[in-house]
Amino acid sequence: MEEESDTRKINNSFLRDHNYATEADIISTVEFNSSGELLATGDKGGRVVVFQREQESKSQPQRRGEYNVYSTFQSHEPEFDYLKSLEIEEKINKIKWLPQQNAAYFLLSTNDKTVKLWKISERDKRPEGYNLKDEDGRIRNPLTITSLRVPVLQPMDLMVEATARRVFSNAHTYHINSISVNSDLQTFISTDDLRVNLWNLEITDRSFNIVDIKPANMEELTEVITSAEFHPQQCHTFAYSSSKGSIRLCDMRQAALCDKHCKYFEEPEDPSTRSFFSEIISSISDVKFSHNGRYLMTRDYLTVKVWDLQMENKPLETYQVHDYLRGKLCSLYENDCIFDKFECVWNGSDSVIMTGSYNNFFRMFDRNTKRDVTLEASRENSKPRAILKPRKVCVGGKRRKDEISVDSLDFSKKILHTTWHPHENIIAVAATNNLYIFQDKVN
Amino acid sequence: MEVSTEAKRIMVVALGKLYSSRAQRGGLRLHRSLLLTLVMKSARDMYHAAQAPTESVASGCEQQQQCSSEITTGPNGAQLDLQVHNSPRTLPQEEVQGSPTELHRDAPARNDAENKENQCPGGPLQLSRKRRGKAAVEPDFLPCKKAKLEQGPCPPQLIVNSVLMDYVNCSSELGAPPTPMPLQRVIAAC
Numbered sequence: 001m002e003e004e005s006d007t008r009k010i011n012n013s014f015l016r017d018h019n020y021a022t023e024a025d026i027i028s029t030v031e032f033n034s035s036g037e038l039l040a041t042g043d044k045g046g047r048v049v050v051f052q053r054e055q056e057s058k059s060q061p062q063r064r065g066e067y068n069v070y071s072t073f074q075s076h077e078p079e080f081d082y083l084k085s086l087e088i089e090e091k092i093n094k095i096k097w098l099p100q101q102n103a104a105y106f107l108l109s110t111n112d113k114t115v116k117l118w119k120i121s122e123r124d125k126r127p128e129g130y131n132l133k134d135e136d137g138r139i140r141n142p143l144t145i146t147s148l149r150v151p152v153l154q155p156m157d158l159m160v161e162a163t164a165r166r167v168f169s170n171a172h173t174y175h176i177n178s179i180s181v182n183s184d185l186q187t188f189i190s191t192d193d194l195r196v197n198l199w200n201l202e203i204t205d206r207s208f209n210i211v212d213i214k215p216a217n218m219e220e221l222t223e224v225i226t227s228a229e230f231h232p233q234q235c236h237t238f239a240y241s242s243s244k245g246s247i248r249l250c251d252m253r254q255a256a257l258c259d260k261h262c263k264y265f266e267e268p269e270d271p272s273t274r275s276f277f278s279e280i281i282s283s284i285s286d287v288k289f290s291h292n293g294r295y296l297m298t299r300d301y302l303t304v305k306v307w308d309l310q311m312e313n314k315p316l317e318t319y320q321v322h323d324y325l326r327g328k329l330c331s332l333y334e335n336d337c338i339f340d341k342f343e344c345v346w347n348g349s350d351s352v353i354m355t356g357s358y359n360n361f362f363r364m365f366d367r368n369t370k371r372d373v374t375l376e377a378s379r380e381n382s383k384p385r386a387i388l389k390p391r392k393v394c395v396g397g398k399r400r401k402d403e404i405s406v407d408s409l410d411f412s413k414k415i416l417h418t419t420w421h422p423h424e425n426i427i428a429v430a431a432t433n434n435l436y437i438f439q440d441k442v443n
Numbered sequence: 444m445e446v447s448t449e450a451k452r453i454m455v456v457a458l459g460k461l462y463s464s465r466a467q468r469g470g471l472r473l474h475r476s477l478l479l480t481l482v483m484k485s486a487r488d489m490y491h492a493a494q495a496p497t498e499s500v501a502s503g504c505e506q507q508q509q510c511s512s513e514i515t516t517g518p519n520g521a522q523l524d525l526q527v528h529n530s531p532r533t534l535p536q537e538e539v540q541g542s543p544t545e546l547h548r549d550a551p552a553r554n555d556a557e558n559k560e561n562q563c564p565g566g567p568l569q570l571s572r573k574r575r576g577k578a579a580v581e582p583d584f585l586p587c588k589k590a591k592l593e594q595g596p597c598p599p600q601l602i603v604n605s606v607l608m609d610y611v612n613c614s615s616e617l618g619a620p621p622t623p624m625p626l627q628r629v630i631a632a633c
Contacts, residue, residue, distance in 0.1 A: 089469040193473040279481040
């Protein structure tokens, strides 16, 4: 297992150094499972790679559990919609784990149009000694069988297999941007630009549409849904964010169609910061409930905001992720970076929030101490087990040593996807086609 | 004018992006297309805001008379009406400036002819801004073959038009294509 991860690292550095990195290897989503034992990544090529934390050994206590490849499978393939002459990308947009209920692991993975439920299970025994087949699997000559032989389970090398248990398809006209498993563990929602559909995990041939913001005349369209998530404890509550910078909280008990929100969160725009790009940068790219269910976090292009569910007219806290980009919006618009969708994530205790930026930087904000830090995920600047050095972007004037100026930032290196272990201070950060896992320093 | 140059540039870039997104793998992205349309609208508004105080009534005049031009085009057989958007801000200025108004008013005679034909009912009321979500406007600085959008003259207009129309077609549910009702739309020229 150890060798596998080393090989993967070597392969990655080879690819990076020789610029052979293929687009299919670009990581498009990362997610820890609810115990933190497993970490799943999805990529543009439709593959899912699951890492498992190795058991901590008493003999080497300073070597905390590392994550090694546990299973790799092809979740989605490219498809072609013949009716509309459209290709459907195989890129995995989101992965969500189901809490573990038996020995097998279950996760939902989705591309633009189809959600799949995958079962990942271990096999460490194999039946041997069939009556009618020999060891190679060939049918034995019946004339040579003189006695009954019952197969016996023999141990074998551990094999991890992934099987698609359910395929939830044909429910989305637009592109799926998020999925969320309900706390009831029986239903989940899938969300596209204009609709939210509710599914039962057991039933694949129908879903219920619970939000529909498609206008009768598409030319009157002014906003789209960008993300949706179930409340972590209340199985009847979910929230969805819009491209206009607002969040709506809906209660499924009120009506079958949740077009009427029960709470509407929006901060009035500051007219002094209005520009050509105000609409683009106010579009929310990610929405996440806090673990305790009392707060919502949203990410737009330049900020992360924490909202109190009891206060709708303004956020509780606003954090500037990379405000130095405000003056560069025109260039970022021309090179398409302004359309990047960054995710945001809470730590287990909801005291720290994290989100990505450019130049392989990612930012952490401590909500209690109000301190923030910028770190970099790069091979050159961090050796294994080295402590990450905080980075700083110099905005203008004199650049100090170790600072990097805004114009030197590499906008092709962006950290869009990050995830935090549910209980410990372990984070996984996806930097294009590389996965970085960082842990707290062991004392 | 810095603002108007930047606005122009932003509009042009937006159109380029909208057009190239048609060839993108995975089909047109609704969110991205919507944001680009909104940027174009912002740029258009700022452009007109920048133009209005400096430009004399001439353009205000032309705009007013162009305001009701209707254009039909039918690349897919669908009828689409083009309505050039007028900025009501130019109106008060027109009233203020006396003589230049007279001069310029005579100049584009063909506007009048067309105007009679294509005048929308409601006259001045028509000048009220109708904000359409995904509509873009024809900026007056571009050499548009005004009021005659048949196949040929302004291919970029057709393309943008069909970009937006395609998306509606492609993304509509399985079923009948959009009914051929005349749609009130304004298109940006490139």
